[in-house]
Amino acid sequence: MADNLLQIDDLTLHYGGSQILNGISMDANIGEVVCVMGTNGVGKTSLLKALSGTHAHSGGSYQLAGETITKTSAHALAKNGVAYVPQGREIFPFLTVKENLETGFACLPRSEHKIPDEIFDLFPILKDFLARRGGDLSGGQQQQLAIARALITRPKLLLLDEPTEGIQPNIIKQIGDVIRHLRGQSDMCIILVEQFFDFAYELGDRFVVMDRGAVKLTGTTDTIPKDTLRDAVSV
Numbered sequence: 001m002a003d004n005l006l007q008i009d010d011l012t013l014h015y016g017g018s019q020i021l022n023g024i025s026m027d028a029n030i031g032e033v034v035c036v037m038g039t040n041g042v043g044k045t046s047l048l049k050a051l052s053g054t055h056a057h058s059g060g061s062y063q064l065a066g067e068t069i070t071k072t073s074a075h076a077l078a079k080n081g082v083a084y085v086p087q088g089r090e091i092f093p094f095l096t097v098k099e100n101l102e103t104g105f106a107c108l109p110r111s112e113h114k115i116p117d118e119i120f121d122l123f124p125i126l127k128d129f130l131a132r133r134g135g136d137l138s139g140g141q142q143q144q145l146a147i148a149r150a151l152i153t154r155p156k157l158l159l160l161d162e163p164t165e166g167i168q169p170n171i172i173k174q175i176g177d178v179i180r181h182l183r184g185q186s187d188m189c190i191i192l193v194e195q196f197f198d199f200a201y202e203l204g205d206r207f208v209v210m211d212r213g214a215v216k217l218t219g220t221t222d223t224i225p226k227d228t229l230r231d232a233v234s235v
């Protein structure tokens, strides 16, 4: 039986008086890549903000590994194993690559304040650039740094918001390889928000298509024909 990690039911989110998520229900398992798709403005980023605690949900329930999440601060959720790589990456431009990675230590006990070798196996370029300022990296290198920083926190739930946006093809391929590697380790669940259809289709175990703050289609490559999924994502 699949190892369920995430379960949300009827989740809602408001920005002030505007309701943006209108009751999202979905689940996700360890070892799985779940792709959240949909056109601009349907609420994909808002869903990741709710899951990461960056913006508290306003209703419904959120369970992580069977525990109901009521303390929705981003710091509490990071300590609970949720790592968020936001759209635009948000690395610290004036900190070095090493210092950016070390910010991930904030949610680990002091005894674990070491950058694991695996990080440099996955992203060799970061080892070469440890002393370089984050803001001096290329966009693709910054994206790799942002994913690496998230992995430092040893997440169970890794939230990736459009990791291919504005990135050149060879780095997109490397990021795809990293996601595949992480899935193969079967110790975390990845929620991937992605508009690059072929990239998402290749990596996804399951797909959740959103429309106006709700789920309009969900299934796997076995249950949704590729063209149906492509059409659902683009209209």
Ligand SMILES: Nc1ncnc2c1ncn2[C@@H]1O[C@H](COP(=O)(O)OP(=O)(O)OP(=O)(O)O)[C@@H](O)[C@H]1O
Residues within 6 Å of the ligand: 015, 018, 020, 038, 039, 040, 041, 042, 043, 044, 045, 046, 047
């Ligand atoms: N801080 C905010 N205050 C008010 N409205 C917001 C805020 N952030 C987002 N919105 C609105 O919420 C809706 C959903 O935005 P969201 O960024 O979640 O969509 P998205 O599916 O991720 O879009 P994209 O693919 O363009 O990133 C949009 O209409 C957006 O204008």
